Amino acid sequence: MIALRTTARQLRDLIRTRLYRPSHFRIGLQDYFDLRTPSLALQSNAVHAQAAMQWLCRAQEANGDGGVAARYRLSKGWAASYPETTGYIIPTFFDCADLTQNEEYRRRALRMADWLLTVQHENGAFPAHDVSVLPEPRVFNTGQALLGLVRAFRETGEGIYLQASLRAGEWLASVQDAGGAWTKFEYYHRAHAYHTDVDWPLLELFVTTQKNIYRDAAVKNLDWVLSQQQPNGWFEKCGFKNDEAPFLHTIAYTISGLIESGALLQPEQPSQNIYARAALRASEALLHRYEIRDFMAGQFDRNWKATVTYSCLTGNAQTAFNWLRLYEFTQDARFLNAALKLNDYVKSTQDLKSHDLGIRGGIKGSHPLWERYIRYSYPNWAAKFFVDALLLEDKLVNELYRREGLA
């Protein structure tokens, strides 16, 4: 009976995801046999990052509204634009503009920011989900949109972005629980440790405006998150739901929020900051798990034990970025080393040649693509985190080589 049901599901997936199309079939076949690009045949980071940026540009053009399509689905093509991730894609485009001197990236970043202004709620919040769904306000999504708006203000000095940022920040502070967590306007009405990734944008707003209300809200939540950390570095409530092993994606959000908050609160010595140190403790545990298995699993339990055998590629790219940041702070080269390997892994899954423009250059949610995290799809945030990780890797490795006198 179970076998019959599994076969029926596989058949349904086959039809729904149009795996009979040559470009989809090829991906399915490659993933079934795990035919990733061998490490010696990987291209330079610039080639992979450029392909991902071109994919992100196509995702922005997909809906014509200036926002970035949430994902490319093998079943239905491009999804509607997604405010949350469009928010944090903005800094990536500004960074690429600075790096490449290509003004097109800057123009695109500003189009994204302008689109965000059109979907902001009256009260300052930003909607959950993509814009095809009823726009209910959501704390986490507001934080991510805020990140993009603050950056747009810093880049342009335009008051309109600052006003929108202030409204978002005030809304976030107004709906926070007395204990520092956010339970209202959240997934399953639960507090999440990955709200550290809301604290980071709030601190960016504090740095920009010097208004204590934002710093106080952020620190209150960061302290609540620290109270969730276990002696082995694990954070309770770091997943979407409490009754399932968290995805690496949300674990990495939790860690990145702590790292960036630490860097903003104690810029002169981020490695000594208590929040960054909490991130370091969790990262050391994760790094050990990764290295001894030579594989990064997509979900972990509270003993840092992998509960699945697939990879959450978004989480891999985020983790690589986090480890590169920790290397910057601590000069512990083990983090750099592991990040290089993780980046290589994600590179080895990126299709650079597909005729399908929704596939070429994109990063799958899961590897293999039918697994649990964003199955049969290429989410825009995977491509964004991948670009961030590759750019930072290149910067750090080039610095090392330069110091060494290597070309």
Next chain:
Amino acid sequence: MNIVVLCKSWNHKKALEILEALRQQDLRVRGIVALAAAPKKKTLTDVVRKTHERALANFFNRSSQNGAIDGSQNGFDSALQHLSQSAHLHSDPNPQPRLTIAEYAKQLQIEMAAVQDLNGEANVAALKNMNTDILLLGGVPIIRANVLAVPKICVLNVHMGLLPKFRGMNVAEWSIFCGAPVGVTVHQVDAEVDTGAILYRESIDVSDCPSITAMRAKASATQHQALAKCTRLLIEKKLVPEPQKKEDGRQYYVMHDKLRRIVEYRLSKGYKCISAC
């Protein structure tokens, strides 16, 4: 004194070199336990992956011969260069016929046992049968507590790095990357990785090693001699174990090629230690 060597295969070079170093120290080995070669089943996935790899390699070779691939643009040149370099590094220019461990053991009348699992009950039984006093690890994966508990005196391992600072994998490379001295350490084995009490340490001058391969060859020769020397000193009760604290060192892992490049470069310039270990 019953000395037993544990190794991961009957054709393992490191174990053979340890046996030879022990012989040079006039130490008689009671037995050798090695992992029995298990026949590997080929799955469809294995066949497809192999074919895929072969097709890629052919593509690179053909394209580079025809000049169809512009290496400077796509990075394939470095891949090809790397492939040919590694082929060169792994080929011995003066191959000597080498004894297998089984042949060596037969010559010296050393008892042998083959087991399916180095952490399994069969290994425990084999070590007990050999009445093991000192167990020497000859390049084996992590050994569990049930096996570690068998020898009456201790389990010894030699590590290609200076403990306690550099634990784990590729530590000779990591020592150079961190600007520290390269060396070997003989230590007792406990349940964790490279954290047992230290018995013996020896630094190695690698300034005459122009590459990682050369450096590893030198360190490898030193470590086998060190293990044999240390075993003798232990039997003569001339060694005092020095316990390690976990916080005194870090565990390192396999080094990525981008960092190995820095190590290769430093070695090619004649590496001298730049910081105290």
